[in-house]
Amino acid sequence: AAVYHWPDPLLDNIDDQLFVDRFTTMNLLANDCGYRDGTSVAGQWLRMAFHDFATYDKETGKGGLDASIIFELDRPQNIGVGMRRSLMDYVNLPTEYVGMADIIAMGAVMSVVGCHGPVVPFRAGRRDATGPGPETVPEPQEPIDEHIRAFKRMGMSKEDMIALVACGHSLGGVKQSEFPQIVTPDLPVGITFQAPYAFNNSIVHEYFTGTTVNPLVVGPNIETRSDFRIFNSDNNATLRRLSDLNTFNQECSTLIARMIDTVPSDVTLTDVVEPINYKVQKTMLFPQNGKLTFLATIKILQTGLFDPLVLHLPKRTVTMFWKERTGQYCPDQGCKVDLLRVDFEIASRYAFFHGVLQHYFYTFKAEIPAEHSISHFWFEVDPKNGTAPFIVDNHGANYVIEQDSILYDPYRSDYMRGGSNMVVAVKDPKGTAQNVHTYSTLAGSPHVRWPVNTTSTFEFTRDQSLPPTDGYTFYSGRVPENALSNTLHADIDGKHYKQWLPHLIVPGIINKFDSKVYQDAVGADAFYGQHEFHGGAMPFPVDADVMFEMRKIANEF
Numbered sequence: 001a002a003v004y005h006w007p008d009p010l011l012d013n014i015d016d017q018l019f020v021d022r023f024t025t026m027n028l029l030a031n032d033c034g035y036r037d038g039t040s041v042a043g044q045w046l047r048m049a050f051h052d053f054a055t056y057d058k059e060t061g062k063g064g065l066d067a068s069i070i071f072e073l074d075r076p077q078n079i080g081v082g083m084r085r086s087l088m089d090y091v092n093l094p095t096e097y098v099g100m101a102d103i104i105a106m107g108a109v110m111s112v113v114g115c116h117g118p119v120v121p122f123r124a125g126r127r128d129a130t131g132p133g134p135e136t137v138p139e140p141q142e143p144i145d146e147h148i149r150a151f152k153r154m155g156m157s158k159e160d161m162i163a164l165v166a167c168g169h170s171l172g173g174v175k176q177s178e179f180p181q182i183v184t185p186d187l188p189v190g191i192t193f194q195a196p197y198a199f200n201n202s203i204v205h206e207y208f209t210g211t212t213v214n215p216l217v218v219g220p221n222i223e224t225r226s227d228f229r230i231f232n233s234d235n236n237a238t239l240r241r242l243s244d245l246n247t248f249n250q251e252c253s254t255l256i257a258r259m260i261d262t263v264p265s266d267v268t269l270t271d272v273v274e275p276i277n278y279k280v281q282k283t284m285l286f287p288q289n290g291k292l293t294f295l296a297t298i299k300i301l302q303t304g305l306f307d308p309l310v311l312h313l314p315k316r317t318v319t320m321f322w323k324e325r326t327g328q329y330c331p332d333q334g335c336k337v338d339l340l341r342v343d344f345e346i347a348s349r350y351a352f353f354h355g356v357l358q359h360y361f362y363t364f365k366a367e368i369p370a371e372h373s374i375s376h377f378w379f380e381v382d383p384k385n386g387t388a389p390f391i392v393d394n395h396g397a398n399y400v401i402e403q404d405s406i407l408y409d410p411y412r413s414d415y416m417r418g419g420s421n422m423v424v425a426v427k428d429p430k431g432t433a434q435n436v437h438t439y440s441t442l443a444g445s446p447h448v449r450w451p452v453n454t455t456s457t458f459e460f461t462r463d464q465s466l467p468p469t470d471g472y473t474f475y476s477g478r479v480p481e482n483a484l485s486n487t488l489h490a491d492i493d494g495k496h497y498k499q500w501l502p503h504l505i506v507p508g509i510i511n512k513f514d515s516k517v518y519q520d521a522v523g524a525d526a527f528y529g530q531h532e533f534h535g536g537a538m539p540f541p542v543d544a545d546v547m548f549e550m551r552k553i554a555n556e557f
C-alpha cells in the first residue's frame with residue numbers, strides 16, 4: 001500500500017475522498033447506484049472512464065487515463081449527456097495536486113462499489129493531458145476484428161475485451177436520443193443493458209437464458225449488435241466463466257483496475273491507496289495573543305466490527321508532543337499537549353470494504369512562545385487495551401515544520417462568502433519580503449470549451465491595518481470564492497518559502513469540522529454548546545440522522 005509521509009497533498013486528498021466522508025461528491029452521487037438521466041450516475045461515470053482510457057496506444061505509450069476526454073467531448077464517439085454531467089460532478093474536485101484524471105479514475109472505482117460491486121483498487125498520481133487524444137473509442141457498428149484490434153492497441157487481449165465489456169455493461173444502458181439507430185423509435189427511449197440496477201453478472205445470465213434486452217445484443221439493428229459479436233467471439237467461453245458471480249467480481253475488479261491504471265508511459269502511479277491510519281492533517285500555525293497557536297489533527301481508523309447502537313469513544317488516549325525551533329524551552333521528552341477535541345465521521349462504503357467503519361479525529365492545540373517557535377511534533381497513542389503505548393512520528397522522521405517564515409493566518413483572515421481576505425503572517429526581520437502570493441486552483445474557469453479548473457496567482461501586500469506582532473508582519477490579499485486549494489509563496493532574504501494550505505480548510509469551502517476547528521482557534525469555545533467535550537470516555541452526542549445512517553450501514557453488512 002502507498003505509505004503516507006506527512007505532508008503529502010496528493011494522498012491526503014485522495015484518502016479524504018475515497019474513505020472518509022460519505023457525503024462527498026465521490027461518495028454521495030454514485031452511492032446506491034443512484035438514478036439520473038434515465039440511467040445511473042455510476043453508469044455515466046464508468047463510461048466516461050472507459051472513453052478516456054480508450055485513447056491509449058500501447059505502442060507509443062501515449063493516452064490512457066489522462067482526462068483528455070475533456071477535449072474530446074464534441075466527437076460523435078463521446079456523444080451523451082452522461083459525459084457532461086459527469087464532468088459537472090467532478091469539476092470542483094481537481095486541485096494543484098490532484099488532477100482530473102485521478103478524479104475520473106476514482107469515479108470508476110466509486111461507481112462500481114456504489115452499485116454494490118466489488119472493490120477496485122485505486123492508485124493515484126495520474127497526469128492530466130493538455131490536449132485531445134486520437135479518435136479511437138470503439139463504436140458499436142464496427143466489425144469484431146476492428147474491436148479486437150482496438151482493444152489490443154489498448155493493451156487488452158480478446159478475452160480481456162469480452163470480460164471488460166461485460167463488466168462495463170452491467171451498468172447503464174443505451175439512449176434513443178443519443179443512438180436512435182440502436183434504440184429505434186418503436187422502442188422505449190432508454191434500455192438498460194441488464195435488468196437490475198446493480199453491478200453484477202445479470203448481464204451474463206440474461207444473455208445465456210435469452211431474456212436479455214441489451215440493445216447491443218438483441219437490438220433491431222444487426223449492424224450495431226457489438227456486444228453480441230464480442231461476447232461470442234470466443235464461443236462464449238469467457239462469458240461462461242463470468243456466469244459465476246465471484247469470478248465476475250474478481251475479474252471485473254482486476255480489469256477495471258488495469259483500465260484506470262493505464263496511463264502514459266512517463267507517468268508513475270502510487271501503490272494502491274489503502275485507508276491511511278494515523279494521518280496527520282489540517283495543521284495550522286499562526287500568531288495569536290502574543291504566542292503562536294499550533295493546531296494539528298490526527299486521524300485514527302476504527303476497524304473491526306462494532307455495535308452501531310452503542311457508540312462510544314475508544315478508551316485510548318492520544319497525546320501530542322512538540323519541540324522548540326530555537327533556544328531551549330521544552331524538556332527533553334518534548335512539550336506535552338492534551339487532547340482538545342475528538343470528532344468522528346462514518347467511513348465511506350469503499351472504506352467499509354477495507355474493514356474501516358469510521359474515523360476518529362483527535363485535534364490538538366498547542367500554545368507556543370513565539371521566540372522559540374516549533375520545529376517538529378509527534379504523538380503518543382495509548383490504546384488502553386492491555387497493549388503498550390506507542391509513538392506515531394511519521395515513520396521515524398517526525399512531523400517536521402519545514403518553516404515558520406510564511407504562515408497562513410486563519411485568525412486574521414476573513415472567510416466571508418464572495419471571496420476572502422486572506423492574511424499571511426511573514427517573519428521578516430530584515431524587511432526584505434518579496435513576492436508574497438498564493439498560487440491557487442480555481443474552480444470551473446472557462447479554459448477550454450468545457451470548464452476545467454485553472455490555477456492563478458494572487459498577490460498579497462503589507463496590510464497596514466494589522467500591526468506587526470511577535471516578529472511577524474501581515475500581508476493580505478483577496479482570493480476568490482472559488483479557490484479550491486492554495487499554496488502560499490514568498491521570498492525572504494533571498495530564500496524561497498512555501499506553505500500548502502490543505503483543501504477544505506481555506507477560503508472557498510469550509511466544512512463543518514473545519515469551521516469548528518477554526519472557531520476553536522479564535523477562541524469561541526461556547527460555539528459547540530453541548531457538542532463540545534475534551535477527551536475522556538464520554539458518549540458521543542449522536543443525532544438522529546447519524547443514527548439512521550449507521551443502522552442502515554449495519555444492516556448492509
Ligand code: HEM
Pocket residue numbers: 039040042043044046047050079080081082138139140141147164165167168169171172173174175176178179226
Ligand atoms: C466495443 C466496445 C464498446 C462499445 C461499442 C460500447 C458501446 C456503448 C454504447 C453505444 C453505449 C450507450 C451510450 C448512451 O446511450 O449514452 C454504451 C454505454 C455504456 N458503456 Fe459501453 N461500449 C463498449 C465498451 C465498454 C467498456 C469496456 C466499458 C467499461 C468498462 C463500457 C461502459 C459503458 C457504460 C457504463 C455505459 C452506460 C452509460 C450510461 O448509462 O450512461 N463500455 N456503450
